[in-house]
Amino acid sequence: MKTKKQSKAFGVLQRVGRAFMLPIAILPIAGLLLGVGSSFTNPATLESLGLSSVIYEGSILHTLLSLMANVGSAVFDNLALLFAVGVAIGMAKKEKEVAALAAVVSFLIMNTAISALIFARGGVDALPPNTTTVSLGITTLQTGVFGGIIVGLGVAYLHNRFYKIRLPQVISFFGGTRFVPIISALAYTLVGVLIFFVWPPIQRGISSLGQLVLESGYAGTWIYGIIERALIPFGLHHVFYVPFWQTELGGTAIIGSQVVQGAQNIFFAELAAGVDKFSVSATRFMSGKFPFMIFGLPAAAYAMYRAAKPEKRRAVGGLLLSAALTSALTGITEPIEFTFLFVAPLMYGIHCVLAGLSYMLMHILEVGVGMTFSGGLIDLTLFGVLQGNDRTNWVRIILVGIVYAVVYFLLFYLLIRKLGLKTPGREEDGEESRLYSRADYESARRGGNKGGKGGRGAHDFAVSALILSGLGGLDNLRELDCCATRLRVTVNDSSHISEASLRQSGASGVITSGNGVQVIYGPSVSVIKSALEDYIDAGAPPLGEAEDSENENVSPETDGKSQVMSGGATETLLLSPLGGTLVPLDKVGDEAFAIGALGEGIAIEPETDTLMSPCDGTVGVLFDTRHAVTVRTDTGLEILMHIGIDTVRLKGEGFSALVKPGQRVRAGDALIKFDLEKLKRSGYSATTPLTVTSEKGEIEVKTVRGGAVTVGQEILKVKTVN
């Protein structure tokens, strides 16, 4: 029970973390524009570089650079709105564009409601200083990115709950997705009122907590660093560091005449204002990344390379080098961290402690280098080197970094060898290793080429086929998304996951928790995701000779058809006629079904409203009340589907037949459409039993799965013995 709860919480947090990635993804480019633009319009920088005569106010170059700085700054100034929309899109299950619109409406309305109350209560002057701001022209309470996140999460919740709502006929125009902005607008009027009363005490609380963090000094910085690293394996680090970077928790500063909150915002405001020295109290939540991302982790990669068996070094070299380069250049560390996290968790623990220490050292050494996204060479150059050592002390990063490189190399090299850790290239012979998988991957690629699709497309198809089979096939997929480095997937049954296949497809790690699966690929994941989606849209064609085992998972050839086996026996796979949750027959609350009077089978608690044929066959009986139907297979099985319990009493109201008795149907053809909401509203159970009988002798019915099910998944296997 507890673990179920935990994995549900993990699933939600995973989606929150994923939703944050969308607005966060724009920060590197905005930061680049702001960084370059404001660096080269800053008089101090220009002076020190001797460019004052080339770039001066009024010159074309200066105007262009100011434009870049302002454009980048626009993103940082409106982050709350971006988070509101981004989180709503990320968390919405379907019809995401509606959630986005509702988020914009809600954000405006919430702030306007707050604004109205501020002015009704004596205006801005009646509130403590620094607690208000102007957002999109609306004077409101300073809620920072939190305000945006509150809107995003709440709107997504309302959206997922109401986007399919049916309203009474007269006002049905406002039903469905149109209802979402309406209910969100109403809800956020109330939220605005609520925030007006609740937020000021929280503001005081957060600032005192921020104060505590700020006052806990170097130890506080160390702990911040450890926690931030330790959350990476769970993909939850965004949830933790974003408040420090973007809200009061990371500090409040007055720069120029502006009140700025959050470590990253402070840094960029200082960058724009051109301060003499960057506030270390803000950059201490950032600068610590540089030493271990540019120096430590690449050194660890080199240690793993040296520790690999000589004959395998060449093969693991490419992997380790690209992972090390990604970390050093962009500060995206997952590719390298996940090569040792799973095989040597101890090393990851040590890495966390050292990373925390790096933050603390940067704090002690007063290094004031900020970043847009993470601590790679690009950010170090833009926000350290280009800003000058006087303002940032960036040279100290290099000095600490060199020490870090040595420490990481020695610790990794010695511990891997002493403890016999199985980092890449150290697997026992005969053990499934990544080197072998790479070869498989190559052969899959060549196989794809033979298929005549050629080049890149065939390669992608092969990889996608591997991924899909690793995830348990198309039937097992429920949701597919990605963040900067991972494919984030929700599956129906995580026991169908094949880690070996996923690793063959190039993944450096797989994390499974409940129905949530994260597959780590590194920065190229968005391309992998798109290719996978294309592959799925193309109907997940089997790869032919390249991956024979694929056919079982991907091809629907055998589904819904009867296979004649030796000895005259037949076997039929029945597909789920509805999406929803599978329930055993004895739990449907109907005596006749429970005792098996209507045959053996299973029931579905439906979430979809069209009953599909579970197999190829002929429509047998279709009552004029249209609540039940039978399909007869050519092998003599009678499949009865009964929509809801006791629904014969509805006399056909809300049910419409899409087929006639005697009509041939194929597996997946629509049989009956019904009004699920109405059925539930009338107080009937919608549980739909599916039972099998045969007049041609004994049958054996086996359930193939339980729990959640989507339309067309295999649910029963029926054997006849003649």
Next chain:
Amino acid sequence: MRSFSYTVKDEVGIHARPAGLIAKKAKEYESAVTIEKDGRAVKATGLVAIMGLAVKKGDTVTVRVEGRDEDEAADALERLLREIL
């Protein structure tokens, strides 16, 4: 051979559930059981076949039982029909 006729009083006729109960009862006996409406007879062991008769309120069905245990079977089925229909 034993036979009896019965006029259905149940509001919704012989739908899935009663059909299932009849078929289950018919299978408990060795005797061959048929059920007939308007000159169309089907085996009473076939759930779907019974449903296919589309028996409604006010329709009269005739049940015929033939075999070693026809007496018990006919009595049991008649009781069942009275009870559920």
